Amino acid sequence: MKEGFWREMGLSDDEYELIKEILQREPNEVELGMFGVMWSEHCSYKNSKNVLKQFPTTGPQVLQGPGENAGVVDIGDGQAVAFKLESHNHPSAIEPYQGAATGVGGIVRDIFTMGARPIASLNSLRFGSLKSKKTRYLFKGVVAGIAGYGNCMGIPTVAGEVYFHPSYEENCLVNAMCVGFMKHEDLAKGLATGPGNPVFLAGARTGRDGIHGATFASEEISEATEERRPTVQAGDPFMEKLLLEACLEVLKTGYVLGMQDLGAAGLTSSSCEMASRAGTGIEMDVAKVPCREEGMTPYEILLSESQERMLFVVQKGKEEEVRAIFEKWDLEVTIVGQVTADGLMTIKEGAEIVAQIPAQALTELCPRYDRETQEPEYLAQAQGYDLGALPEMEDYGKVLLTLLGTPTIASKEWVFNQFDYQGGTNTVVPPGSDAAVLRVKGYNKGIALTVDGNSRYVYLDPYRGGQIAVAEAARNLVCAGAQPLALTDCLNFGNPEKPEIFWQFKEAVAGMSEACRQLETPVVGGNVSFYNETKGEAIYPTPVVGMVGLVEDLAQVTTLGFKQEEDLIILLGQNKDELGASTYLSVIHGLEAGKSPEIDLELEKQVQQATLELIKMGLALSAHDCSEGGLAVALAECCLAGKMGAEIALTENIRPSSILFGESQSRIIISIHKSKIDTVLQHLKKLQVPSKVLGSVGGEVLSIAGSGWKVKVELAEMEEKYWRAIPCLMKG
């Protein structure tokens, strides 16, 4: 082996020394390749694990926390949902359609591996400016890829979010989430138990695609990355659909003792993780692995990231029963090895041993790093920007229309109309509201789903930004009438070896953890994506939160749109003079500055609880949280969804730009029937939640009056901006 070969595998000199120490000898090339992928950040979380320990991960609702293929929470009646969010950023930046498609494929496999039937997908996407041709190409390809895979599988894509910001110009983010439904007793795990039991490999054949994908995901994007296009895998959703049906059917037999899909690092990771979790070993013969092409080496077979493959351990003696199920679904299934008691990964090619490593050496013994941290220089200056000196605008109606036509705020109908969001006939609230709601057939209950993350808040204050990401996700679920249960996260950051980036990461996770504790929404799974950088420029730090909530009674399902004329509009929470980190500053003044909005988690919780109570009492007829674009945009969205205007009067002595477009947290707009006003106000008083009547629903105009100023915008004008913005840009 040539000197320094380990560096090409992404291993440091120290790590190479450690490997020699563990093995008590020099590793061969195959072994080094296995260490390379397993000890990559993508598989090992070596840079993040110590930080992630801060997350609360337990609660009475948690049936499965982090560490398995997906987290699982209880939804009552012996039922549960499995869910997880995962990134596929680098592949999508290189080959948008296949990158995004296989991102969906990977997360869907994680869900049915747990024994759950996938019932919904979500996604969180970040791109550069839609004015750039490159961004339009990536955006179009990514959306089509998600649609192509999810629609073919028959899994409805029910919610998502898209932000456009220059920091993602070369490094788009594609985070895909899948949610599955199961009964408690269906919970399956990735354990290789029982020495002597056969290990099966099923699904697609193994090809040369995606070799070292995990390593590629653990480095920055550079000009050389274009050459990585062949490492992006191609997806076959039809194959995955067959695999899904066969796996769920075979799990029902009870003959399968453990199952794990082949994702990053392919056969290597799935086999050693299953063995490591169970404290066993696996002996495998790569010559038995069905290959797509001839002459594949053990190294290639072990590291291939070909999609739509599944590894599982079967009770000895039940091989034929299991085989019959896969054959019914026209799938290839092969015994490639067996579980052993020696704790070793023994890889053979025919009779010859080509690699032998203790399973735990590849997983548990990977070194963990506490990276250096340093507050970035930009921060003090950006936070200290004197926003008070900014001039007030002349026409705030025009500003409102501009914001409604900004792609990040404008309707994402162009995106979600490409998703088959109604398949499965459970979608009660389709995309476009604060959260999607799916019913549970045969019960009067449902689950609410959302995915959220505002990276500008994190950029300007990672701790607060982290808190807000969690709080906003919970708020969105509450607005749909759901009690938040738990979350999965995808933490997208730059290069963790840079102290400034690691500082952002650490602070954001600390903020998220604090919010999780306060709002009682533990983290049950997730994914870290580092090295989101191009030519040394990092993306904005982007933690994304995917959250699941329970709707106890489907009659409580609430949406954002105003419902009827003369209803009264009430704001829960407080308007403050906070313009920092707002979309208004970015879009109108070209400023990414100021302090991120404050968040008081105690108040947040009160506002959420009060909203949910009013919904449960049947008093809140609509609910919508204030987020990007502030109060004015939130009111406009309520009007647009309800196709009716509103008349609002604001009494606070706050300058118009701040009160209209500031993004103060913990605010929810509800509408109520006018006859219920006393009941509602009394109730809010009892709960000691700050609130005020803003105005009433009606007419064809949204008018907002303050002291000495007034904004008046026609509903039709808002519609034109809001619905047409993205389709118009995509025609360009």
Add this chain to the structure above:
Amino acid sequence: MKFGIVVFPGSHGQTDCHYVFEQILQEPVTYLWHAEEDLQGVDCVIIPGGYAYGNYLRAGAIARFAPLMEQVIAFGKKGGLILGICNGFQILTEAGLLPGALIRNPSLRFQCQNTYLRVEQTETPFTNLCEQKEVVKMPIAHEEGGFVTDKETLERLEKEGRVILRYCNEQGEVTPESNPNGSLHNIAGIVNEQGNILGMMPHPERYVEAILGGEDGKKIFNSLVAWWQGGAGR
């Protein structure tokens, strides 16, 4: 009335249809596995939506060769009731039970949206509970839904009253704007010459409960049951 739902590898609308027959209509229903050759004595065959065989090659092109399809074709030719929804419509055209073809939407994108449909004929097994020219609402979800055929066939379809459903606006006007997928003459659903086989791109099975947005889809299924009870089944 016994319904049978065909399941190909890659179909996924079967569970939605099964739920409708079992829970909403409360009629007997069974799955029909593609590899078998027995229609199990069903009174109506449903070919559901989805991606049979991944829609590889061309939507429906492989599905028509499944062993079960021979039985389905024979059943249809004898006058048996067949409803093909979305991918099922595509398969019926590939199998030669219905004329024409479904081509890619002019947007070149998958489109999931609600559409309004005008019921053009009510003397059919599928629409007898609808009013003439009634406007119903149902969702579409497809990438290849543009109905095309040659001029002569199109004329025949119109002349023989075999266009059953047409995309329209909320007022029932058939306009270019209300045509979501470039279908000729805004065609959303057609029947064969005998009138016992309907292919339609919209999804009635997804619109059978108020909680999902509307119940117009039920009219199609209830019509089938009414037709059966009114004579065909005796």
